[in-house]
Amino acid sequence: MQLMAKHYFLFPFFILVSFFGLSAQSTDSPEGRWRTIDDETGETKSIVEIYEQDGAYFGRIAEILTNRRDAICEKCSGERKDQPVLGMVIVEDLKPSGDYWKGGTILDPQKGATYKLSAWFEEDPNTLFIRGKHWTGLFRTQKWLRE
Numbered sequence: 001m002q003l004m005a006k007h008y009f010l011f012p013f014f015i016l017v018s019f020f021g022l023s024a025q026s027t028d029s030p031e032g033r034w035r036t037i038d039d040e041t042g043e044t045k046s047i048v049e050i051y052e053q054d055g056a057y058f059g060r061i062a063e064i065l066t067n068r069r070d071a072i073c074e075k076c077s078g079e080r081k082d083q084p085v086l087g088m089v090i091v092e093d094l095k096p097s098g099d100y101w102k103g104g105t106i107l108d109p110q111k112g113a114t115y116k117l118s119a120w121f122e123e124d125p126n127t128l129f130i131r132g133k134h135w136t137g138l139f140r141t142q143k144w145l146r147e
Helices: 002-026
Strands: 032-037 044-053 056-064 089-097 100-108 113-121 127-133 139-146
Touching: 044 089, 056 100, 089 113, 100 127
Parallel strands: none
Antiparallel strands: 032 044, 032 139, 044 056, 056 089, 089 100, 100 113, 113 127, 127 139
16 A cells, blocks of 8 residues: 555656656757847847748748838749748758758848758757858858747
């Protein structure tokens, strides 16, 4: 009987440990909603929702936080030309590589420019660093904050 009482005590303990372990793991991923901070102006521009699909990460503009909520991608090329920015997928095919993610692309709808993409956390899993490298060799780094 005393042995059974110990098992009843351990069961809730394991449930709590499992729950907190799972929630810690979820912050080791770029999945979620991120508040974008423009690296040139410091302005908060949008909320990007990053999601996993077939082993890669993609991100769409879920909210526009500027006064241009009806913005269209005037400078984009191809099928994105003159399309609404709201709902547009701007992060594509970002894949895990050790403790960061790379290999994807990111679109700057304001400039119509596409950059090779890498992303990482430094110390805080609520701050995602986004680095886009343009084919010209220039790169930009933004800090995105978890919503």
